[in-house]
Amino acid sequence: MHHANRLCEDTLRAIFLPRAREEVCRYYRDFLTVKPQLMCWCMKLVNLRHSPGECSRYLIDFELYPYIGQKVTIAVCRLTFSVKDYDGEIKLESFRQVRSFPVPEHLWDVVCQPF
Known part of the structure; x- marks a missing residue:
């Protein structure tokens, strides 16, 4: 059963990764000069x-660790997506x-303002 749960989690991450990337880029566009x-x-x-x-739906919460440069994690973010049961429509419910x-000194040139 553990293997099935892991497979389900991996599948959901793969499905939602493009949308999560979009939301992360949208959130940080005013703070960073790089995506x-x-x-x-x-x-x-x-x-x-x-x-x-x-309006039956599924709610899916992800914790994200976006990074810049050579995998310098800049934050921990929480996203909640909803998926409508009857048509599969995906909607971002919340992003925080x-x-x-702290951004390392050698990457300060990509920071527009503190986040």
Whole structure:
């Protein structure tokens, strides 16, 4: 069963990676002159739940670790996506930066303003 859970998590990360990259780039565009990077191993599935009712949907929470340069992590972010049960429409429900990390001095030239 553990293998099946891991496979499910890996599949969800692969499916949502392009959309998560878009949201990370959108969030940091006013703070950085470069686009932060995000790879599958920089995503952690935190929660997956079903919200039953008239507009039945699934809510998926990811914790992200975007980086710049040679894998210098700049923050921990939390994203929540919803997926409608009846048509598969994906919507970003929330994006928040949980924690930021200091940018090393050799990368200060890519920082427009503190984040």
